[in-house]
Amino acid sequence: MSAAIQGQAPYYFVPGPSRHPIMAAIGLFFVILGAGQWVNGSDWGAWSVLFGLVWWAFVLQQWFREAISESEKGLYGHRVDLSFRWSMSWFIFSEVMFFGAFFGALYWLRQHSVPNLGGLENALLWPDFKAVWPSMAAGATASPAGVVEPFTTMGPFWLPTINTALLLTSGVTLTIAHHALRENHRGKTIAFMWLTVLLGATFLGVQGYEYYHAYTDLNLKLSSGAFGSTFFMLTGFHGFHVLVGMLMLLFITIRIMKGHFTPDRHFGFEGAAWYWHFVDVVWLGLYIVVYWF
Known part of the structure; x- marks a missing residue:
């Protein structure tokens, strides 16, 4: 990290522990759960799919924003x-x-x-x-x-x-x-x-x-x-x-x-x-x- 502070990118940047993977997995869980129920005639399945997609999109927006910030800071x-x-x-x-x-x-x-x-x-x-x-x-x-x-x-x-x-x-x-x-x-x-x-x-x-x-x-x-x-x-x-x-x-x-x-x-x-x-x-x-x- 000292190399990054001096204006040079590290040899290989390793980000710290992140909540994004598990949060994205939660969104996908509701998508799959809802899709399975939806095709089997349960009306609430459609709402589960919608909730999962919105959750997933929100997490990806945060995840990508963080990656872009790391790139613009010269860490890559x-x-x-x-x-x-x-x-x-x-x-x-x-x-x-x-x-x-x-x-x-x-x-x-x-x-x-x-x-x-x-x-x-x-x-x-x-x-x-x-x-x-x-x-x-x-x-x-x-x-x-x-x-x-x-x-x-x-x-x-x-x-x-x-x-x-x-x-x-x-x-x-x-x-x-x-x-x-x-x-x-x-x-x-x-x-x-x-x-x-x-x-x-x-x-x-x-x-x-x-x-x-x-x-x-x-x-x-x-x-x-x-x-x-x-x-x-x-x-x-x-x-x-x-x-x-x-x-x-x-x-x-x-x-x-x-x-x-x-x-x-x-x-x-x-x-x-x-x-x-x-x-x-x-x-x-x-x-x-x-x-x-």
Whole structure:
């Protein structure tokens, strides 16, 4: 700590005992408890989820504020910077595996599960089954008993294509902001960061309207067989990641406006940018596989 007092960061900063981990765990406990009760028909479960989320968000706000304060005091040296980079890299890798599981499920359904159900061994069990993808009409697809209501699939035009343009544009504006920060042009950085946040928010708005259109006009729902479940799981979880990434960029923008970060030390910005570019790449895969194929 004496090195930090003299204006130099310690070799590796180790914070003191903190209440934040246990407090965050308490919030998550109420989220999981409430979610479990909510899906089983208990009305109080929804209030437990809300309480847990508010508690958790409040704790994270305090935790992040403390970490930012430590960073601005110069306590984070080169070794801490490396640990942050490795942590963000492994986090994004875990997200790659997360989406890979859902892409794999979609592939297995289309290439194996549905064709196998249409084989001779199942002909007696489901004589009216047609092994086609997607399952759009009850009685002619994966729902010969009429359990799945007829629906229409979501094509690439025009809402998904508009969202693709929005995300690709946001990747460009974020890159411009990054280069401006490295050149110490804070005004330009802030302007393009706000533009990136606005593009992310617009994406969410368009996706919300897309879901409304799917439910009301196409009768495409989460309960629309294997197609509906995979469609909403992939696009919905991606939308959640866009929300998280947009909030990250929003807070980074506010920090830049407060004078945080330098042209040489700004991993908080870079970590958020890595995550945003990852979200862009995942969407391109979704756009091709889900909407075109």
